[in-house]
Amino acid sequence: MNIGIIGFGGMGKTHAYAVENLKYFYSPLGFDAKILGVCCAHFENALKAKETYGFEKVYADEDELIADPLIDIVDICTPNCFHYETLKKALNAGKHVYCEKPLCTTADEAVEIAELAKEKGLICAVVFNTRFLLPVLRAKELVSEGRIGEVLSFQGRFLHSSATDPEKKAGWKQNRDVCGGGVLFDLGSHTIDLIRWICGEEFTSVSGLSQIAYKTRIGVNGEEWNTNADEAFYLTATLENGACGTITVGKIMQGTNDDHSFEIYGTKGSVAFDLMQPNFLRFYDGTRPEKERGYTLIECCGRYPAPSGVFPGVKAPVGWLRGHVGSMYNFLNAVANGVECYPSFDDGAAVQRIMEAAYESAQSGMRVDI
Numbered sequence: 449m450n451i452g453i454i455g456f457g458g459m460g461k462t463h464a465y466a467v468e469n470l471k472y473f474y475s476p477l478g479f480d481a482k483i484l485g486v487c488c489a490h491f492e493n494a495l496k497a498k499e500t501y502g503f504e505k506v507y508a509d510e511d512e513l514i515a516d517p518l519i520d521i522v523d524i525c526t527p528n529c530f531h532y533e534t535l536k537k538a539l540n541a542g543k544h545v546y547c548e549k550p551l552c553t554t555a556d557e558a559v560e561i562a563e564l565a566k567e568k569g570l571i572c573a574v575v576f577n578t579r580f581l582l583p584v585l586r587a588k589e590l591v592s593e594g595r596i597g598e599v600l601s602f603q604g605r606f607l608h609s610s611a612t613d614p615e616k617k618a619g620w621k622q623n624r625d626v627c628g629g630g631v632l633f634d635l636g637s638h639t640i641d642l643i644r645w646i647c648g649e650e651f652t653s654v655s656g657l658s659q660i661a662y663k664t665r666i667g668v669n670g671e672e673w674n675t676n677a678d679e680a681f682y683l684t685a686t687l688e689n690g691a692c693g694t695i696t697v698g699k700i701m702q703g704t705n706d707d708h709s710f711e712i713y714g715t716k717g718s719v720a721f722d723l724m725q726p727n728f729l730r731f732y733d734g735t736r737p738e739k740e741r742g743y744t745l746i747e748c749c750g751r752y753p754a755p756s757g758v759f760p761g762v763k764a765p766v767g768w769l770r771g772h773v774g775s776m777y778n779f780l781n782a783v784a785n786g787v788e789c790y791p792s793f794d795d796g797a798a799v800q801r802i803m804e805a806a807y808e809s810a811q812s813g814m815r816v817d818i
């Protein structure tokens with residue numbers, strides 16, 4: 449399957465990284481997929497991406513990419529306001545589509561696109577990637593199995609601190625004409641999706657409060673910019689079964705990084721997750737004898753459903769691989785540029801000496817000096 453990525457900023461790179469690494473995580477993968485080419489708003493950026501990441505092709509614009517008969521899948525990673533037109537073009541050209549969230553900037557457009565995809569019989573997905581975090585999959589499983597009973601109440605939060613610096617220039621996410629909505633679109637779409645999916649209930653009503661804390665910023669071209677996209681959003685909601693809850697999202701929360709969390713409370717128990725603790729799901733089983741009750745920290749780590757789990761291993765915590773990437777970079781960079789290389793073989797030998805002495809001590813029962 450040949451994939452063409454439209455828009456190669458943060459998410460374009462993220463999707464390319466995912467495609468290129470699939471074969472390590474899923475075994476047997478059972479299909480071949482590669483990024484054939486990309487296009488960006490500025491051709492020179494697409495060219496740079498081709499050179500940097502070794503893609504075969506680069507396209508002048510999305511029309512050229514979509515028209516390429518070699519492209520099977522169109523992957524849309526552009527700012528939100530462009531999704532609708534690109535989606536229509538890609539679907540009408542008979543391409544399968546992987547599209548970043550939010551799908552569109554209005555519900556009518558999104559419904560039209562969803563209908564078009566069905567009519568064309570194409571395989572399409574919107575990137576609500578947080579569904580695939582292991583503790584989230586486990587939460588879905590437990591709630592679906594009725595382990596927390598009937599859902600009564602929920603809280604979701606997705607908090608960043610990326611807009612706390614008043615000197616930070618406004619980007620397209622501060623411009624409602626481009627993002628279509630503010631942080632509710634940007635972060636809230638994920639949290640709403642998680643609550644709806646895990647609870648298995650449609651939302652039936654909402655009330656909202658939006659906030660712009662930093663009214664003016666410097667615009668992209670140095671002009672004064674009046675922020676018109678919400679920087680925080682506070683939502684209360686009801687679900688089909690009568691459950692009620694709140695969702696808070698924002699980018700003005702000092703001290704937060706990627707703080708995506710939820711708690712779902714049912715008649716028999718509850719589940720809770722925090723992305724900053726990505727290896728664990730907290731589960732409370734209210735049916736246990738009173739004296740044994742308490743939250744269980746369910747270890748999730750690398751225990752993904754088959755055919756995954758083989759690599760990097762079920763016990764490897766999220767982030768373990770990043771250490772290997774750093775280690776390899778450090779070594780190769782030292783070979784290439786002659787900078788200091790560590791941990792050195794001296795470090796290796798020092799550790800070896802300590803271990804040998806420890807064995808000697810275990811055998812003799814005596815303290816061994818090193």
Ligand SMILES: NC(=O)c1ccc[n+]([C@@H]2O[C@H](COP(=O)([O-])OP(=O)(O)OC[C@H]3O[C@@H](n4cnc5c(N)ncnc54)[C@H](O)[C@@H]3O)[C@@H](O)[C@H]2O)c1
Nearest residue numbers: 455456457458459460487488489525526527528548549550
């Ligand atoms: N799922 C997630 O975790 C997640 C995270 C961040 C952003 N997003 C979504 O991904 C999308 C892209 O966000 P981003 O953060 O990567 O933005 P970005 O600004 O980093 O990148 C946008 C890219 O789109 C390109 N572009 C703009 N207009 C274009 C056009 N008309 N044709 C071709 N390319 C064009 C730009 O050149 C740039 O390469 C948005 O919809 C955003 O909501 C999703």
